Amino acid sequence: MQFPVFDLAAFEASEGEARQALARTLDTILGETGFLVLRGHGVPEALTEAVWDAAGAFFALPPEVKAKSAPPRPGAPYGWLGPNVEALAASKGEDTPPDLKESFNGGPQAVPDGMTDPEAVASVYQPTPWPDLPGFRPAWQAYYAAMEDLANRVMVAFAAALNLPEDYFVPLIDAPISALRALQYPATIGQPLDKQQRAGAHTDYGSLTILMPQPHSRGLEVMTGGDWVEVPAEPGAFVINIGDLMARWTADRWVSTLHRVVAKPDQPARRSLAFFHQPNWAAEIVPLDGSDAYPPVLSGPYLMEKFRATGR
Ligand SMILES: O=C(O)CCC(=O)C(=O)O
Numbered sequence: 360m361q362f363p364v365f366d367l368a369a370f371e372a373s374e375g376e377a378r379q380a381l382a383r384t385l386d387t388i389l390g391e392t393g394f395l396v397l398r399g400h401g402v403p404e405a406l407t408e409a410v411w412d413a414a415g416a417f418f419a420l421p422p423e424v425k426a427k428s429a430p431p432r433p434g435a436p437y438g439w440l441g442p443n444v445e446a447l448a449a450s451k452g453e454d455t456p457p458d459l460k461e462s463f464n465g466g467p468q469a470v471p472d473g474m475t476d477p478e479a480v481a482s483v484y485q486p487t488p489w490p491d492l493p494g495f496r497p498a499w500q501a502y503y504a505a506m507e508d509l510a511n512r513v514m515v516a517f518a519a520a521l522n523l524p525e526d527y528f529v530p531l532i533d534a535p536i537s538a539l540r541a542l543q544y545p546a547t548i549g550q551p552l553d554k555q556q557r558a559g560a561h562t563d564y565g566s567l568t569i570l571m572p573q574p575h576s577r578g579l580e581v582m583t584g585g586d587w588v589e590v591p592a593e594p595g596a597f598v599i600n601i602g603d604l605m606a607r608w609t610a611d612r613w614v615s616t617l618h619r620v621v622a623k624p625d626q627p628a629r630r631s632l633a634f635f636h637q638p639n640w641a642a643e644i645v646p647l648d649g650s651d652a653y654p655p656v657l658s659g660p661y662l663m664e665k666f667r668a669t670g671r
């Protein structure tokens with residue numbers, strides 16, 4: 360299969376019929392594959408390179424140093440998660456050995472004025488435990504801000520693809536509770552355990568994921584048309600996919616596609632940056648087609664329920 364590609368700059372520059380045609384293409388891709396390679400995103404390469412290098416420097420630190428930025432209590436959402444702690448397949452009820460990875464996770468950069476919901480304050484609005492590594496925090500925050508911006512632009516294209524007013528999502532995503540995750544998959548030495556992957560098969564939870572896989576790296580696969588299909592890691596492009604919340608929001612017009620990062624014997628290390636976009640804590644998610652396919656849920660509590668289900 361030819362992996363789907365969407366050029367955001369071309370969409371943004373288009374008008375009239377041409378714009379409608381590109382919106383229809385996007386609708387078809389998200390209905391069939393739920394994943395695409397995003398070109399024309401305009402994110403400066405220097406921002407990506409800076410956070411990429413910062414993440415590399417962090418993961419190269421000794422574990423006892425990284426542990427200083429571990430989540431301050433079990434279940435706290437941000438900070439360093441070391442090897443052997445997460446098995447994403449558990450979110451699909453599969454019992455597997457832990458994923459062969461470690462990660463650093465960061466949340467929203469500020470708490471919105473008037474945000475007092477105790478569940479939100481105790482979870483998504485917890486501070487990020489920054490590592491004591493020069494340059495890490497500014498590089499991370501600049502990239503995080505660029506991802507928020509890009510997500511807003513992608514959501515405009517999503518609105519067009521759903522035949523909604525193009526600014527439809529704006530009030531629902533103006534205080535998003537997104538998370539950025541740097542992932543480090545160490546080189547595999549010898550054979551992984553039975554059913555062990557770098558990231559076990561799962562679907563993402565939120566509205567939209569913006570992934571920067573290591574250029575030319577292998578192993579990210581999506582389940583589409585009954586087969587595992589490899590996602591190309593094209594230098595300078597992002598991979599985007601929708602998550603369970605967006606599938607629900609569209610009453611399953613779009614698919615939240617199962618994906619994994621496979622572990623094979625004797626692979627080189629691999630790194631990626633995954634930005635999980637999530638609407639405002641209190642955004643009400645009601646089927647956009649006016650149907651009653653799903654009862655309304657709130658974005659934040661919905662995400663917390665997903666975390667609880669996997670014991671995070
Ligand atoms: O590292 C990757 O390429 C994908 C990781 C992923 O799917 C996830 O963490 O949700």
Ligand SMILES: [Fe+2]
Pocket residue numbers: 561562563618
């Ligand atoms: Fe994922």
